[in-house]
Amino acid sequence: MAEKRTPIPIGEAVSRVMEYAEEGAAALIPIEESFGRVLAEDLTADHDVPAFDRSPYDGFAIRAEDTQSKLPAVLEVAGEIGAGSVYPHTAKPDQAVRIMTGAAIPEGFDAVVMIELVKEHTKNEKKYIEVSRSYSKGDNLSFRGEDAKKGQILAGKGTFVDPGVTALLATFGYQEVPVASRPSVGVIATGSELLDPEAPLEPGKIRNSNAYMLLSQIRRAGADPVYFGKVADDFEACFQTISRALKETDMLITTGGVSVGDYDYLPDIYKNLGANVLFNKVAMRPGSVTTVAEKDGKLLFGLSGNPSACYVGFELFARPVIRRTMGNPFPHLKRIKAILGADFKKANPFTRLVRGRLKYGEGGTVSAVPAGFNKSSSVSSLAAADVFILLPGGTRGYEKGMTVDALLVGGETGSGWPWENILPSYR
Amino acid sequence: MAEKRTPIPIGEAVSRVMEYAEEGAAALIPIEESFGRVLAEDLTADHDVPAFDRSPYDGFAIRAEDTQSKLPAVLEVAGEIGAGSVYPHTAKPDQAVRIMTGAAIPEGFDAVVMIELVKEHTKNEKKYIEVSRSYSKGDNLSFRGEDAKKGQILAGKGTFVDPGVTALLATFGYQEVPVASRPSVGVIATGSELLDPEAPLEPGKIRNSNAYMLLSQIRRAGADPVYFGKVADDFEACFQTISRALKETDMLITTGGVSVGDYDYLPDIYKNLGANVLFNKVAMRPGSVTTVAEKDGKLLFGLSGNPSACYVGFELFARPVIRRTMGNPFPHLKRIKAILGADFKKANPFTRLVRGRLKYGEGGTVSAVPAGFNKSSSVSSLAAADVFILLPGGTRGYEKGMTVDALLVGGETGSGWPWENILPSYR
Structure with a gap:
């Protein structure tokens, strides 16, 4: 006669699991390798961006007031600044300075004229530009702090490092990036019917797809999978492999063996391990037999042997634990x-x-x-x-x-x- | 006086670039490492799934007709089959066989009763079940080929390997997976204003965020980035670094130096390399200065030094080339x-x-x-x-x-x- 199990709602089941999701360690890695990792600290602006008023264009820094009386305004080109260099003087009336995209606006200038909009000429070995319309103070300037202010949190702890976050890390001096360590997640497939992918098919048997699927799901969730192989439906073999895997990983996923069939050894294994079964039936399809147990704070996810049920069970229960462990405040799908x-x-x-x-x-x-x-x-x-x-x-x-x-x-x-x-x- | 450039529509620019996107090589990798790669061949079912009619439940295989006259039907339990084993006999009238989830339905049986729905008893050392309702042929069977048919293409060449695709690869015998080789993409940042992320800020300078952003974008697109460092606005230094990088990679991305400023050396470098400039102005914002050139079939992406323009330029022009190179039929955003x-x-x-x-x-x-x-x-x-x-x-x-x-x-x-x-x- 089959064991009677009481199904609980999905939310109740997930919340029982999440009680055991504890935040893990952090590591420092070079910024070049940061893509795909998760920030272990808030990313804070260490300076204003831009750090100084700068030119968004190639052109000429001018004093707006010199264009406000007579047009065209004829301004003497008093010097030039490339990006990265600084003009050492202060603006004088009717002067302009040749300026490149990104360069700091020199002291006393307050607008930029795009290079396409001026006429240049030389007279008595001095260079001049003609500006044919009037400008206001601040025209064509990128202002200090307009993009980000010093002290601003630009990406919170737990944020996935995508290319935009990488750009912020570089901008704010993180040559080394504090990232959440990836938890190690063990995978064991159980079932005498399982063949390795390379094996020829045999009557009554199927190839072991769940273990490989789980390795991919674990990587996608951001953790490091550790594969312990497949074991036949044999209590002792299962028990030994599970005991060892539990010691060597942060959490463990098994697939198969959790139903009420005569060869479903997982319930007995949890008993023998002294593990605390959080639930063994969830009011969901697929995956109603999903079982999660806990032993000394480590979680054992007993997922179904059915591929879709296994897939769903991982995404609903194991993924949020992995992500919460890595500090993600939004760990669920x-x-x-x-x-x-x-x-x-x-x-x-x-x-x-x-x-x-x-x-x-x-x-x-x-x-x-x-x-x-x-x-x-x-x-x-x-x-x-x-x-x-x-x-x-x-x-x-x-x-x-x-x-x-x-x-x-x-x-x-x-x-x-x-x-x-x-x-x-x-x- | 600034050079005059003629902007072309984005689509026209992208199509000029895509002419040089040629499909690259393939490699065989272990299935455990396949997540995140791209299939280099169509993934074809090498057998029906299921490969045989099988039981979706733990229960009893029966002959439906034995439940169609008198109820409850009393059936003798003639044997049992675990998943992976095969029952060697053919069904006789009023017989049932204990069957586990996933096991092959033995010859002559044509329905499954769930274990929860039978009463079991023993009489004269023989086991019997009582079935209290009638079943039709095919009830509770998973039929051969219902999930996938032999010869069916389940994921096309160019498909991203996600966990579901990994499961298919395992199911269909791909212990080794043919994947597209990742193209190598060089990155060079140009600009005398650039500081390394670890460097303290200096007047007029900014930290080099684009190069690191591009390394992440290249990884996200699926390719292997190779960083050649940053070079000052110096023709000879730029030319040497670009020439070397072009030899050592499949395509090259530079950031900065493509505008019409006095320190924008890329146009001259393309000329000196004998590269064919596909366009140097695109009717888009940001990124209108985006320039792409081609030298002996290799693409040189000259992206803007402005972070947003650089980011957009990569995603619009470089990403689809990378993805098409890897066989993806949908390479664009x-x-x-x-x-x-x-x-x-x-x-x-x-x-x-x-x-x-x-x-x-x-x-x-x-x-x-x-x-x-x-x-x-x-x-x-x-x-x-x-x-x-x-x-x-x-x-x-x-x-x-x-x-x-x-x-x-x-x-x-x-x-x-x-x-x-x-x-x-x-x-």
Whole structure:
């Protein structure tokens, strides 16, 4: 007779797991290697940007008042400044200074004329420009601090380092960047039916896709995967491998063996380890058998052996732990509203997470369309999915065109807590 | 007197560059390292998935017809099969076989009863189950080929390897994965005003943020950056470094020195190299000075020294070349329609690319909101930007609430050709 398990809501399950997500260590790495890492400290401006009033163009620094009486104004070119050099004098009336893009505006000048807009001539070995329209103070200047002010926090702790953040790091002197250390996450596939990818198919067996999928999911989440191989459905072999892996990693993911079948050894292994089972049934499809246990503060994620269920279980439970460990204040999948792209007329008591694709439509709309074959055992739908369509359990189905909640899969954005007020069917 | 340049439309400029994007080499790598790479071949199913009719549940394989006359049907449990093993006999009337999730349905059985729905009992040392409702042929079966059919192309050449694709690779026997080799892309920053990130600020100087930003952009695009350092505004030094870098990389990016200022040496360097300048002025803001040249089939991207202009220039011109080189059929930034989140009342003759953020709203809408300070010299707006808002040049401005085109920055999706029929202001 099968064990009876009590399903709990997804949000309740996720919150039980998040209690064990503790912030990890930080490391200093060279800025060249910072792309894709996560800031371990707030990134603060160490100076105003620009640090001085500067020219946005190649042209001439002038005194605006010299163009406000008689036109064209004829100004003597008193010198020139390249970017990076500084003009050592102060402006005198009817003077101009040749200036390059990015160069500091010299003392006493207060506007810039673009080079295309002047006529140049030479007289008695002196250079002059003619300016044919009048300028106001501040015209064509990039002002000190207009881009960023000293002391401003420009990217918070936990921010993903993308190229724009890299530019800020360089601007503010971070030749070495404090980043969150990547947690190590162990992966074990269980099941006597599993073949290695290189093995020829055998009757009744399947190739082990979940372990490799998880290695990719772990990398995408920002952590370091450690693969401990596949083990047959044998209590002792499973127990030994799991005990060892748990010692050697920050958290551990197994796939398979968590259901109520005769060869599902994970429940007994948790017992023998003395692990505390946080839950073993979640009111969701796929992945209702997802089990999470905790041993001395380390989490053991017991994901389903079904590929779609395993995939969803990772993204819902393991990913936010990894991201929170790395200081991310938005560790969960980003929740958005989208237009449902297909009918789901049959009611389901459990909340469904349909693997789908986001489509941007005319007029600034976004819809979510199921990605093909959507059973919990499906592997083909995963390659095409960039969104989970959230269909809360209940007594009604859903129709194409309704607005539903959806979770974005795979990006660097996130939600602080997506598990409240999810839109039910309104039919 | 400044050189006169003729601006060309963005699409025309991009298409001139794409003529030199030639597909590169492929490499075989272990599946464990495949995440984030790009497939160099179509990924084809080498067998049906499932490869056999199988059970989606833990339960009993039965003959549906045995439940169609008298209920409850009492069936003898003739054996059991774990996942991965095969039942060697053929079904007889009123027999059932205990079956685990994923196991092959034995010959002659045609439905599965979930374990939770049967009563088990033993009589004369034989095991029996009672089935209380009738089943039809095929109930609770996962059919051979329902997920994928042998010979089906499941992910095309040029596809980004995400976790779902990794799962497919494992399923279809790719222990080693054919991936596109990453092109090597050189980076050189030019400008006497540039300081290294670790250097203290000096009057008139700025820290070199563009080079590090480009290293991150190149990685994000999927290529391998090679940094050749920064060089002062000195013709000979620039020429030597560029000549060497061009020999050692597949393509080269410089930042700065492409404008019409007295210290802008790139035009002369292209001349001395004998490079063919594809264009030196694009009708866009920021980045109108973007210059691309070609020497013996290798591209030299001369990007602006202004951070925002440099960033945009890379994403518009260099990224698609990198991606096309790696076989991606959608190498350009993905274009979507979005609701404009702010007024841009002033008309501009050039097409603007405003750095913005995507916001998903109620009812399945998506809008694009400018990300702060948006001058071409801005660095702060880049860290917050995940979209370029496309505002075509013309005689009218744009208003908040209009539908506009926008280009998604930073994801793995893309467009085949986004430069046609861009929405102008309709006011």
